[in-house]
Amino acid sequence: GESVGLHLPTLSVQEGDNSIINCAYSNSASDYFIWYKQESGKGPQFIIDIRSNMDKRQGQRVTVLLNKTVKHLSLQIAATQPGDSAVYFCAEMRTGTASKLTFGTGTRLQVTL
Amino acid sequence: DGGITQSPKYLFRKEGQNVTLSCEQNLNHDAMYWYRQDPGQGLRLIYYSQIVNDFQKGDIAEGYSVSREKKESFPLTVTSAQKNPTAFYLCASSILADRPQHFGDGTRLSIL
Numbered sequence: 001g002e003s004v005g006l007h008l009p010t011l012s013v014q015e016g017d018n019s020i021i022n023c024a025y026s027n028s029a030s031d032y033f034i035w036y037k038q039e040s041g042k043g044p045q046f047i048i049d050i051r052s053n054m055d056k057r058q059g060q061r062v063t064v065l066l067n068k069t070v071k072h073l074s075l076q077i078a079a080t081q082p083g084d085s086a087v088y089f090c091a092e093m094r095t096g097t098a099s100k101l102t103f104g105t106g107t108r109l110q111v112t113l
Numbered sequence: 114d115g116g117i118t119q120s121p122k123y124l125f126r127k128e129g130q131n132v133t134l135s136c137e138q139n140l141n142h143d144a145m146y147w148y149r150q151d152p153g154q155g156l157r158l159i160y161y162s163q164i165v166n167d168f169q170k171g172d173i174a175e176g177y178s179v180s181r182e183k184k185e186s187f188p189l190t191v192t193s194a195q196k197n198p199t200a201f202y203l204c205a206s207s208i209l210a211d212r213p214q215h216f217g218d219g220t221r222l223s224i225l
Contacts, residue, residue, distance in 0.1 A: 008153050034213055043117075043203050043216030044156070089155060099163075099210035100171070103148075103155035 008087060010108040019077040021107050023090030028071060030092035034101070035064060035075045038087045047075070047088075077109075085111045116140065119204050119217035125225050126191065126198060134189045134220045136204030145187035146205040146214060149173060156203060162187055163210050191222060199223050 013019045025033070031052035036044035050057045050064045050073075057064050063076040073090050087108050091101045117138045126132045138145065144163045148156040158171030162181040176195025181187050187206075191198045201221050205214040 032211060036216075041219075043119075043205075043218045046213045046215060049213055093211065095211040100158060100161065101214060103157075105153075105155045 008106050008108045010110060012110045012112055013080045014112050015080060015082060017080055019075075019080045019084070019109055021075045021077075021088050021109065023073040023075075023104050023107075025071050025073055025090065025092040025104070027092060027094060027102070028068075029094045030102075032093040032095050033064070033066060033073050034091045034093075035062075035073075036089045036091065036103075037084075038089065038106070040086075044089060080109075080111050082111050082113065085109055117204060117206055117215060117217035119202075119220050121220060122218070124220055124222045126222060127225050129193045131190055131192050132222065134191070134202055134204075134222070136187045136189065136217060138185055138187075138204075138206045138217075140206055140208070140215065141184070142206035142208050142215075143184070144207045144210045144214075145181065146207075147171075147177070147179065147187070147189045148203045148205065150201040150203060150219075159189065159202075 034049040035047040037047050038044045048059045048062050048064050050066050061078045065074045087106045089106045090104045093101050120135045146161040147159040150156050157173050159177050160179040162168035165184050168179050168181050178190045201219050203219045205216045207214045
């Protein structure tokens with residue numbers, strides 16, 4: 001596999017503000033995308049997913065936006081809370097061909113009081 | 114509660130030793146996966162299984178082996194051929210291959 005840096009990009013946000021975490025995906029044939037949240041020492045936790053026939057999907061306090069033209073995915077978190085502090089990963093999949101998820105390197109979200 | 118259980122939480126391996134990491138799920142999921150995570154990095158796929166008695170190599174299968182004799186169990190063996198085994202190992206499952214994967218809380222493997 002490819003080598004990636006040891007230092008994650010970090011986004012610092014004040015409590016109560018909105019957070020936007022960005023992800024550039026690599027495969028134009030990918031048609032399914034997932035955002036995960038990982039807290040220290042734990043496994044990733046599913047947040048929200050979106051398929052390529054949609055541009056936007058909303059959950060509770062979270063919204064995922066998909067721009068297939070530029071292969072870009074974003075996760076918006078409304079009214080960010082201290083409990084949102086974690087590393088966030090996007091993952092992409094081309095369904096129907098072994099359906100393997102490919103993960104990005106992650107972004108660390110730090111919520112300041 | 115339904116979920117994925119990985120054990121042990123911490124594991125130490127001596128030089129030349131094989132070790133086996135356990136992964137059990139009671140979600141009735143068909144597909145199961147093993148990933149490796151190194152510090153500050155994303156997850157890399159080691160092996161996956163879409164159905165009992167069948168499994169496929171992922172992107173970094175060398176030095177690892179798996180079995181899938183039961184739907185609920187997908188153990189991973191880290192063999193002595195894996196020269197850099199120190200990492201955080203994550204097991205996941207999904208109801209079908211093109212659905213969200215749900216993860217256990219990992220096993221941290223270190224070398225003595």
